[in-house]
Amino acid sequence: MVMEETRTRESVDRKILPTLFMSSLAISPPGILTGLLLIEISRTYNISLGIAGQIRTLAPIIASIMGIFMAVLAVKYRQKSLLLIGLSFICVASIGCVLAPDFMSMLIIYSLSGLGNAMVFPMAQSIVGDLYPPGERAEAIAWVSAAASFAYVIGAPLAGFLAGIGGWQLAFLAFSFLTSFISLLLAYKFLPNVKKDQGKPSGGVDYFEGIKKVLSNRSATACLIGNVLSISAWTVILVYTTSFVRQVFQLSTSYASIYLLVCGVFYTSATIFSGKIVKRIGMKKIYVISILIGGALIIVHFGVNDFWLSVAAGFACCVFFGARVTAANNLSLEQLPAFRGSMMSLNSMVGNIGTAFGSGIAGLILILYDFRLLGITFSLFSFMAVIVIQFLTVEPSKK
Template sequence: MNTSDANFKQNKYRPFILASVMLAMFVGAIEATIVSTAMPAIAADLGGFELYSWVFSSYLLMSTVTVLIYGKLSDLFGRKPVITFGMTLFLIGSILCGFAESMEWLIAFRFIQGIGAGAVLPIATTIVGDIYNKEERAKIQGYLSSVWGISAIMGPALGGLLVDTIGWQYVFWVNIPLGILSLIGLWIFLDEKIEKKKHHIDSKGAILLTASLTVLLYLLVEGGVTVGWTSLTAAGLLIAASVLFIQFIKHEMKTEEPMMPFSIWKNRSILIANIVSLAAGILIIGISSYLPAFVTGVMEQSARVAGFTLTAMSIGWPIAAVIAGKLLIRIGYYRTSLIGGCSLVVGAVLFVLMEPSYGPWWAAMSSFFVGVGMGLTTTSFIVTIQSAVSWNLRGAATAANIFMRNLGSTVGVALLGGILNASLLNSFRSSTNENVNELDVNAVNELLTKEGRSSLDGDILNALQQAMSTGLKSVYAIVLVIAVISLILILFLPKKDIPS
């Protein structure tokens, strides 16, 4: 496909296209935080608390496995029809979620939502790469990153307001008019000139990748819960996922118009950016998943204060992303990425050094540094990747980077959760208090509310808080290792800037 970038960049409607893209990204970004806030009310209404985590996992599973598929389809058939299909499916899933009458049905509808969501972020980001040149992308990608910060701040507040006033169903339905408006804007103002020719759709590759990742993510989500990590079932799932993925790689290496063009990974900038994005996904999920538990359970602060410590990261990320746009032009992507990597390490060090007596401001400061690091590196990577490939590979290349970050987050949940649980049990078993010896991991639930803490015996409370603090220090030690590895990898990026 020989579609000229110049035709896009001369489009006088670029501000309207950008507004439509940012609206589409907002719809996808706010989904995570707004649903998290509403989940206690949803579980109380629908029941099935044992399926609580699958409401999130089902969405994450499908949005992760479909990212690469949509990215390649957009290179073959254009951005507009693919993002339209994805957004439409996302909105249909949102409507159905609001009508769910049981947790099982909600999970099924979240699968549909996730399948659609996989198209929104990569295609929206790719459209920006199409209509702006390299210097402009650096600035505009900063604006796109700010969407995530705004959604992270608005999501919890809006979710709480909707639940308290008109019902949890509207947490899903609030997306519908916004999604429709973004599609209207794209169809009116985005004029794609796609060369009409017959394309080979890599359906076998899509099936192999989806099957491989579905098996792997199922193991990661259910491992240690319904599937023992040392069981034959876990071993069988791991072998099945490995065999399917190897078959996927073999198929992609020889097929025409592959869904994952491995040729782009030969570019050192893309290879390192994608590996660092995988590490960043682990890092970010390790902080966002467990920091509220530390602030609430160990520091004994309110849920609102715990939210504030994460909001600091959401503020640092978009601010740094906007600054990154200017730095990329002035000092280049290598130095900008390097500054971002250093900020990640600083934030991780602060988390490792954090003590309960330091208070929430220390936690917020640590989060802010991590947010700054993420804003600088993610913006640099997207601009670099989109500048290193042609139009007909840009969708797949952008999707690959987002896929790696999503995969890192999914793997990180299982990896760091296992480390935390093992540390908690070790603390309980090594205690000299017989009552503490009998505790299991679920005992820490009592730390997460003021009422729960007040109901505990003083010795038990101290033991639980000490175990939680020790366990989370182990988690943050892993986060620091990941941050250091990321910084080392960034040092191997080419120092010469990528031409636009």
């Protein structure tokens, strides 16, 4: 086994991890732009902010459905091919949003980015799992996972700058399209044609056996439920925090982009740092503490009238929910070692369900009520996740 790890380590091209990092980063620009420039998009099509926010609802629904098919496609087709197709979907979505004649057209075209999301990120993780030895795998996964949030660090100020020059349409072209297109070229050139060995029997792969094993395991199922709830809670920050500070505190687009940049820095830093302490403190403990405090901070962020207190609570939310990502992914990953592929495919699917559910409920609340009720409602989702994770999950190392 040592010889195998040494051989694997030597065979991994140094260009692969940066390429996978770029591929994962390409997932985020559409979401960054629809979060930062949602007000401009709503004005373009003369619709309310709550209705415009539904653009972030359909894409995750599509991604959730695609996640089921990906479980089968990943067995049958090469991971590189699926990743390239996913990046192509994001390219098409970026251009299509600019050309959309009305909001309904944009809503449908934007959903292609959901297909891309469902294909790119799981395949990037899968390629890491196949190419990197166990000793290097966790760090590689951490960087691939952090790429999406790192996009906010560079994308927030860039999007604000581009929007100031040519509106949200230029931001979609110069940021979202170019990022996905460059990532597509890099992936085509540098990623090897890896096809994961599923250890299939002569009769073929019974992928659904893994799904059955996951759903019949109480702790694994609780992880999925907890992730739906906690991701729904985080979605309200991801989708509406920028629009909230702009609309309630009259923040300009330029300052809002700086705010979003700082949010990205806090979230990314917490994601990477928590990876260094999760084994020492415990993945379940970090998960529970992060969503408990994060849920309380959601109420503060959307409920107070003081600008600085609200902003500080928003930054703190990014820290605690960033720590949640690493803890939650590790907890899910270790539930059923023999069926990690099935577990993580379902984990990705429920993440998209949580995003869609959170976006839909948040939009409905804003249409009917206000930001204050929004904060209270989504903090409750976070607190429900605390109960599920604390009492129904088991940390494998402590079984």
